[in-house]
Amino acid sequence: MNGEDKALPRAMRVVVPVLVGVVFIAIWEALVRLGNVPPFVLPAPSAIWTSLVLNFGSLMASLWVTLRVTLAAFLLAIVGGIGLAILFSQSRRIEMALFPYAVILQVTPVVAIAPLILIWVGYDRIELALLILAWIVAFFPILSNTTLGLRSADHNLRDLFRLYGAGRWQVLTELQLPSALPYILAGMKISGGLALIGAVVAEFVAGSGTGTGLAWRIVEAGYRLDIPRMFAALFLLSGLGIAIFFSLTWAEHLLLRRWHESAVRREF
């Protein structure tokens, strides 16, 4: 960090971006009004706000659907990713046998698998299908990061554990998992965003079958050329993504601030 950055008070880190946002919205509003831009090309921020207020009920219901799918997929990705990584760390053979399939699941574009999953699960259980698709996208970063983290425990500490006669379970819980924690959290940060992307993509593919998620609201508003509502749904989606990112960053800070280099604030 150079001197200029240091001199900035903490509050400025919030104030400056907010100010930039306000100026940006003001210019946007002015351009649309002065240039008489039609709302189906680019709606003014005030029109988007009005649309958000008018459609608040339906948009919130849609937000809830997308949020539910995203969070459920994310939680299952954490459980599945960490669980599978622990299994891999206990047996090289299981890892050898299963890891390639985890990779195949990851590299195959989710959009391409989506129709298949939808048919298998059925349109009557559409949320389950969305959940599966979002999960497929979200779980791999946690799996690969945790696998790496579990392996990265200090070798001398491993020796020390052996010297004191530690069992497998003790090595896992007292040494490997704490060592892996920063890796797991980094994986979760990626996965949180991916779960949302997965949920949105799945909704797009599922189409009118879902009828209720935020992504479908966007598609629907597009069909009707109701661009202000499209933007309103879009902002809610970004807001959701931002909320997920910041809660994970906050969790990371709380868990690592006492000991990990990435989170400790240096005083010199």
Add this chain to the structure above:
Amino acid sequence: MTEADAPTRPPLVTLTGVAKTYGNGTVALAGVDATIKQGDFVSLVGPSGCGKSTLLRIVAGLIGPSAGDVRWHTTDGARPADVGFVFQDATLMPWASVLDNVFLPLKLRGIARDKARPQLMEALARVGLADFAGAFPRELSGGMKMRVSLARALVTQPPVLLMDEPFAALDEFTREKLDDDLLELWRSQRWTVIFVTHSIYESVYLSERVLVMGARPGRILGEVVIDAPHPRGPAFRRSHDYVDHCAAVSAALREGVAT
């Protein structure tokens, strides 16, 4: 106190023809014979690559020898369950407080933290860190981290303490202070210490016997007995006796390089 009974001490561990060849064909050790007696302070000194760390790890049972035999003179012939090991790095768990780091050996044995607390505080007090129980490793200096490592090795009150170049990464002042503290602890606790170092001075200052090792292949070149009385202090570092012993170890080392 210690040197007078040295010849009559019972043997603790005997190494016979201990050799180690690694998978890639490197001969780390070629036939080492040595006996460590109970209460000895023995140093292994030699250039890097002479296999002194390998030897220590074989004694600890962390790796097995390719040939030869490590025999413990215990009732069951096995390594004592309690062995303290100190690495070159402090090797602390960064996510755990000083107290929890020292607690580790007891925790792994299923002892509850509350029950162990007096023992933990005593171990910390012995290395002068009683006030730092709640600190995290990254908040400590290199010397203090090493003290935590030492406290962890001591907390089970092991009969044997194995040290692998423990103070090598520290500055001269800190190292001399820790050397003195270690000697003090050794005199009061009467453990057996096997101390690996590449410093001739440190080995002479600390130990009763210096096993001089040579490289390629790793082997013991000779033994220098340091018969200076304990306790030793700064005066010993300036004595002719000290210089003579250093010269003797140095000569033994050079012999190894020449051959």
